[in-house]
Amino acid sequence: MVYERDISNIIWDDEAIQQRIREMAREIERDYKPKLERNGKIEPLILVGLLKGAFLFLADLVRNIEEIPVEVDFVRIASYGEGTTSGELRFIQDLVDPVLNRHILIVEDIVDTGNTLHYLADILSNRGAASTGFCVLIDKSARREKPVGMDYVGFECEEDKFLVGYGLDYAEKYRNLKIIGELDPSAI
Ligand code: IMP
Ligand code: MG
Numbered sequence: 001m002v003y004e005r006d007i008s009n010i011i012w013d014d015e016a017i018q019q020r021i022r023e024m025a026r027e028i029e030r031d032y033k034p035k036l037e038r039n040g041k042i043e044p045l046i047l048v049g050l051l052k053g054a055f056l057f058l059a060d061l062v063r064n065i066e067e068i069p070v071e072v073d074f075v076r077i078a079s080y081g082e083g084t085t086s087g088e089l090r091f092i093q094d095l096v097d098p099v100l101n102r103h104i105l106i107v108e109d110i111v112d113t114g115n116t117l118h119y120l121a122d123i124l125s126n127r128g129a130a131s132t133g134f135c136v137l138i139d140k141s142a143r144r145e146k147p148v149g150m151d152y153v154g155f156e157c158e159e160d161k162f163l164v165g166y167g168l169d170y171a172e173k174y175r176n177l178k179i180i181g182e183l184d185p186s187a188i
Contacts, residue, residue: 102130137167
């Protein structure tokens, strides 16, 4: 594998990731089934993926949701510069579908400082969504700056590690890996 030497250790393998996503899908179905009922009908839940990092997580998550109707949309928020440091945020791709009176679940790969989700939560709350939930695959708490209430968390990461794989990149590399691992300092 071309990136083998860049990963110092595998933290969650393919099987662990897929198993956890199946569990999260069950939790989401259970919680949203009663919420989505309106006048005897069941409305779709809108899953909003943050590009680029959440593309694999969202793809696997929706394929495990079978008991409630879902729609999919994407936003893209970028920080200036690339690599490990996050700078000032810009909203470079907006949702395509209106959020007014809809139940929205934001799907993100990893929450670190919390700035990205905080920024997005502010925007969506001004647009009159019926509810806004947060579903993150990894909660990395060591460098949290803004409090964000997470509704669904796949895995906790208490140490300040730089993770790559399964959507997570370093300078646009490693997104295609099936595993999530720690990037070896020699690769930076
Ligand atoms: P936050 O705004 O600091 O919470 O950071 C969120 C974004 O930073 C995530 O969506 C990722 O794109 C990126 N990020 C944070 N930590 C990592 C990491 O360990 N590996 C790869 N990307 C990360
Ligand atoms: Mg991201």
